[in-house]
Amino acid sequence: MAFVSSGYNPDKPMENRITDIGPRHFEEFYPPVIKANKGKWLYHEILEPGVLVHVSETGDEVYTVRVGGARLMSITHIREMCDIADKHCGGYLRFTTRNNVEFMVDSKDKVEALKQDLASRKFPGGSYKFPIGGTGAGVTNIVHTQGWVHCHTPATDASGPVKATMDALFKDFQDMRLPAQLRISLACCLNMCGAVHCSDIAILGFHRKPPMIDHEYVSKNCEIPLAVAACPTSAIKPSKQVLADGTEVKSVAVNNDRCMYCGNCYTMCPSMPLADTEGDGIVIMVGGKVSNRISPPKFSKVVVSFLPNEAPRWKSTTDTISRIVEAYANDARKYERVGDWAERIGWERFFDKCELEFTHHLIDDFRDHAYYTWRQTTQFKF
Amino acid sequence: MALPDNAKEMIVEELTKKSKTKTKFYFNDLSKMFPEESPRAVKKLVNEMVSEGTLEYWSSGSTTMYGLKGMGDLG
């Protein structure tokens, strides 16, 4: 392959350099019906799962067909979306915060052809390319992080568990039978670059072993003060180590009891890897929300302390989640989010109904906040 | 308040002095050399030093650090 220059001159990096221009202006990308009715929308209605209409005070309507997508997308796939947008939507489309894709048309008679086109497209393996759904009181797309596809500290994969979970909950992506919307998120380690801590159900990758130390290489590959400073719990100290051949080297020592397995030291020092086949797995958290509707926003709570990484389909994880969703669907009142439901029936009932085991790992012992989570009342259920 | 005329030299000197044990520094380590000055003024200065090629960035993805260009295992 021959090098194709963009016009950039490496000898003169500042020549004709353009910087600090930010994103393109959003107005270039509004479909005409959006541009004409911005700020004038009166109301909306979900006509069927995945299909919305917004009605403007001008009398205009915009029909939106929402489809799910794997967040990891190829350019071939995105070009196919562009073809669909060109064919049905005047060349416009948008993405949602939860990695769904929305195709909009300006009249009802264009909806059916669009829907049929989207629903008819499948990958050779049989999965839908553009499943319609993700609206209302159902399960919408899972927001997630990189996992084993690209990250250096994940404790689980992201795309795989998401695919497996959405397959298991696919009916609820295309239905609206739940008491309220149910938002699932996945972060592949506790650093949560995808903030999942306020989700109805959070799937969280978690390491359970302190880092190994490659003593021979620590001082060659790392700056020891940086590795020491990277530790949030001050568990790392500089130390001298004697290698098998008798050489004394500068290295570090880890106080394993203080380690919270965050992997921050590994980021600064590649000679401290912590990934481990048996040690790594998944924590399930439930009951968080970000909406201010009825009750204030809530954090998710840990209800399963560990599930193993069962690649490729993470069966224990998907089974646990399906069980929680079914218990919630059967027992919660209309408009109740998972967290509202758990609080109303009590966490003791939540564990019963979801057939989950309560263990000592689920009692908070991390810093000041822990005390406020213990039960300080005689009110409890037998 | 203004930065001293030799502020750039001061930074180079300080980082060179420490380079035996450490080659990457937080922005705070630099701004604390000029406690009288607003961090945003120091930021302007160190970014100038980056454009001039004296300093370079190192990033963990979540956190960014500065170092003398070519020192340590940057990049």
Add this chain to the structure above:
Amino acid sequence: MAKHETPMLDELESGPWPSFVSDMKQEAEARAKNVNNVEYQIPVDVVDDLLGVLELSYKHGRTHWKHGGIVGVFGYGGGVIGRYCDQPQEFPGVAHFHTVRVAQPAGKYYTSEYLRQIMDVWDLRGSGLTNMHGSTGDIVLLGTRTEQLEEIFYDLTHKYNTDLGGSGSNLRTPADCLGTSRCEYSCYDTNALCHFLTNEFQDELHRPAFPYKFKFKFDGCPNCCVASLARSDMAFIGTWKDDIRIDQEAVQAYIGGEIPPNGGAHAGRDWGKFDIQKEVIDLCPTGCMWMDGNELKINNKECTRCMHCINAMPRALRIGEDTGCSILVGAKAPILDGQQMGSLLVPFVEVNPDNDYEAIINYIDKIWDWWMMEGKNRERLGETIRRLSFQKLLEACDMEADVRHVAYPRENPYIFWKEEEVPGGWDRDVKEFRKYHQR
């Protein structure tokens, strides 16, 4: 014929949800065929090798990526995440596999023309794989080699008028909900404010000098679809001061069952006839609604704008007209000192494009000046506030305390009084005291 056997990944091709494995295979095949004769600038089999290394991770239960300190293009301190494979001999196509974050347009609206242009860059100079979008909101271009970074940046800025996004200790790419562009709940134009501030603070976005990352997110209403109050250091959440607008005829239509409640969101199950008392009035957290004969009444003074009644009956109830936003500060994920929700700092501020959002920028400047001065390395704004106190933040912002700042008043009396607040100050004459009090 696939380059690597992927029996475990192959199991993720079945099932109804879009299979990322099938999509990756489709891209691998497209690159191998290369019908458009693209002069690929990184190995043609990059996607095959990514499938291969991912299969190995599935087998091992461990990642095979190493961190790299690359940050971006010349003069920028962010926008690129460096990655290297730890099995480069077996998977040379992904030996270097850096991510490029690209600034997304506000509201994530696109034309197919623009998307195709970005895809063409990524076909030529990258792996052909993307994330649409990353958690923060950027267009994420997944996997390229170091020597392509400046070329990609040059193409993006020169041909497509598009910049990189943020990473590291700087302002991260701001993100918004779609706002007034297609939502009747939105109290302000989130797209416009997000775009304006993104451009206003390009220097903060590209040249890191903060103690740690800093995020802005813009939600048009308290439903918070972009989760601003859970994950942004400054959350701008639309709200209103005046009365909820009521269309009494539409209220009756809901009661009569002519309009499905909640915009039809519950249509998948028979929940019985809509009961306004049970489903709206009794669920109102402040109990400020009632029926007066056939009229729905709201005591708006007591309303806390939770959105429930409006969500439940969108054709009958609308947000008020005196709109602006609340600013909540300090939200973050748990690492390190525990998770934090945004705390209300500014109950109401106007969102005024005519004066370039002067009032909002004033708060941003003050908060940044304070945090840059006081924040420790790798300390998010929320942690600085916790360490130094909410009062210190108020002082930094020249604000008076307001009961709206707290969920409830403090439960301990250990108030740190300032000397000037107590008559006479700390310096006292002990001799004078002893005249009346023996030793």
